[in-house]
Amino acid sequence: MFDAALSGLVSVVAWPAIGYLFLGVVIGLYFGAVPGLSGLVGMAILLPFTFSMEPVPALAFLLGMFAVTTTSDTIASVLLGIPGTAASQATILDGYPMAMKGEASRAFGAAFTVSAVGGLLGAVVLGLSIPIVKPLILSFTQAEFFMLGLLGLAMVGSLSGDSILRGLIAGLVGLGLSYVGYAENGAVPRYWLGTTYLLEGLPLIPVVLGLFALPEVIDLAIRNSSISRVPEDRMAGGMRRGIRDAWRNWWLVLRSTAIGAYVGMLPGLGGSIVDWVAYGHVVQSSRDKEGFGKGDVRGVIAPETANNAMKGGALIPTVAFGIPGSASMAILLGALMIQDMTPGPEMLTSKLDITFSLMWTLAIANVAGALLLMLLARQVARVTFLPGHLVVPAITLFVFMGAWLANANIGDWIALLVFGLVGYAMKHGGVPRPPMVLGLVIGPIMENALFITNSAHDGLSWLARPICLIIAVLIVLSIVFAIRRRRARRESGTRIVADLGRTDPTVSMVVVGMLLAVCVYGLVPTFAWPADVGGTPMITMIPAICLALLALWQGAREIRRLRAEGGEVFPVRGELPRAGQLYLWWIGVFALTVVSGQMVALPVFVALYLLVWGRYAWWIALLYAAAAWVFLYVMFDRIVAVLWYPSLLFH
């Protein structure tokens, strides 16, 4: 064993493997930093280059790239409020508020440190858990997956801050959104509005970008404030402070590593969920919750540790059984096969040194990636101090391209813009957005698992499976604790806000009313569907409708009370015309794209925005637009070979 570990290390640090590893790291940092690109895209692009390489360099190249995408994805999440990859959605919740407080560098210091530690420990977990891996994975059947989904939903409470009622509604609507497209278990498409685009379901990334990123862009454009609300000279806490934060929270880092590694190990859960689980855990387990959602560094540490630790975990089923947990792992599996290695018991015996070389690659890449980013981060963090009007065009470009990369379909932009409106309204209405994303992510896993479980087991006998019982106990405990904590907090009079923005009671009423309408619309057709197609939507929509009615009644009371006290019931009203104007501009980008494609529409937006909204000189606008065009051409057309919209003019 020790010999194999050593020879694995020697083979990785030997030339050319180490060179490919570092090349992979640099490429991976890029793929993680650009929203919409991810380790998966990188894997698909790099795979053909490894065909003719030796095994260790080939795997070092791929895995070095793959390891660090979840390190650099923090950059966009913290600076711009856009998730760099699906695995850093939860990082936004506290990372972006940190940037607003002028603490972007601190967030980076903490995030990069824990990414390295998490990745390193994840690799160690990979090495240590090889003996116990088989019984562990074999004991998680679909029944256990369903129970895990329920456990995830029980976290809605901790992701909702003060408004648990509205959080529950948002979570249920999120579940409802996950039912769009072909039913898990039948040939019946649900809620597809007659468009092929929706047959495969709502894509996660455009929805998340709409819900979280567009509302922030609107606020930046309206107020022309820099992302950081404090000036650069009063910048609070640099990178060193972040690194110290990471070490001070070592126990949290260890727990998040365990969460990441084990979620990664279970096939099919993976990246888009691990950050939420870790974030839910840190909020649930902390005594002082007041800071979460307002820039608590622990809210960055937990998801950023977990999403790097996940990768070591994800390798386990891939290497040990040839069962890839995600599409990226499927590509890695392909790479292993190309190198003439059969995943399975052999990887733990005669090819153990290769398995160890994978572990070493992960470890080295994680540390190297984090160090490299720390060198760059101080400059990158400056973005937060630029005036809003200079940042808006670049963010718009990233958001629109990030959404476009989901399917390269104009539907991605429609989803983005629709959920941008929803997100803006939710933000100002105090309806928490994270539960909606959680519902959207967990919904398909749960429905699928429930359906298979129901047909593979007789009756409810599966509930008696030991792991199911353990998870059931965890669910009950987490709900009981949430209620007790809440009661204690109410008595002590503290309030927490898990989502940004002040609550506007009128907007809140509108949002809840809208969600109610969506649920009623969703409920109606379920009666006509067969039970295995309509059942899950039905049991989602009915409680959602009841809760929404309750929330409307509460909201009406609140407004009446505010009126009586002479308070303001519709504070956002003043901002709406400007927000609507920016939205019209974005619809203009959409329309111009239909006519002449993104390569024209996005640079034109950049130039016009700077001239009209920002009142910058024409040459700045032109230079910025030209840079945007070059960026689109080099990064998206040449490197990623993105499929552009087939416009009327340049088709």
Place this chain on the structure above:
Amino acid sequence: MKRLLSVTLAGAVAALVGLAGTAEAQFYKGKRITILINYSAGGPTDIEGRLVAKHLSKHIPGNPRIIVKNVPGAGGITGSNYMGEVAKPDGQSLAIFTPPLISQVLQDPGLRVDFSKFVWLAGIGHPQVCYIRKDAGVSKVDDLLKIKGFKAAGMRVTSSHDLRFRMALDLLGADYKYVTGYKGLAKVVAGVMQNETQFSCGSVPGFRKNVEPNLIQPGHAISLWYYSAVGPDGKEVRNPHLKGIPTYHDVYQRLKGKKPSGVQYDAFQLINNLSVSMLRGSFVPAGTPDEAVKALRAAWKALAADKDFAADYTKVIKAPPNIILAEAAQGHVDAAGKVSPEIVAFFKNLIGRK
């Protein structure tokens, strides 16, 4: 002057003749071909498509630059609509798909194109092997009809994977419970490893990668049969790389003592032939210039004989490439377009019965 003119003329004529002669050779010079794949990056279709992409260019005169793009969604339908409605017929958009031909047979509302309208270049076939856990009570294929209520794992009621094994088991009269919804063949194998289900089938790459090392070699499961294609002469085409495993026809003959027949068998054979001979299909949009089609068809033909490609492919897919050329591919697609109403009704009934 006159002489100069005639020389120039002669030169021009020669150039023209030369151009005509090498129109194919010139067509792709300096051009870029986009290979479209109708499933997402990393899946089996994608891995195979990218393998072809890597080797195809050197067989096309002019050696165009090839790039690969994924148009995933709706079980392969999104990409199919894209090829029919958006892709330009300029010879620079080429599909390597797992064509959802069964969606066309079932008249899926999302599918807006007719596959027989495309210009087909080639296809790649895949045999599929079925297996069952021994602790379900089966130590040899003869035991299959003696056990009751074993669970057969599938992915989606409308997938050809599910339809095929349901018909195969129904034809034999096996007593089984159909469990479907697993996301991909790897998850199916995991379910069988967990004994959540006991029976399923997988194409050769998956069978070699997952099923053999985890189930067959440790002695947890046995392989039952593989599906063979049946040629136009009614004879089945055996696969030399699956020696030792009987074909479905062998098993049927052995257990039932006769050859299979009837509507259900015709329906089975239709799906089976499509998947075994042309699981992947390559085509260009209707209206693509002739010289482009000629060059691409010739390239596929050369690819089928390319030893480097075969070696690469065998390494990744764990079976040698099984390429069919343009005419055969077009034939399969046309057959899928002309399915009798009786068989369509049979499929719809089978799907509705779930």
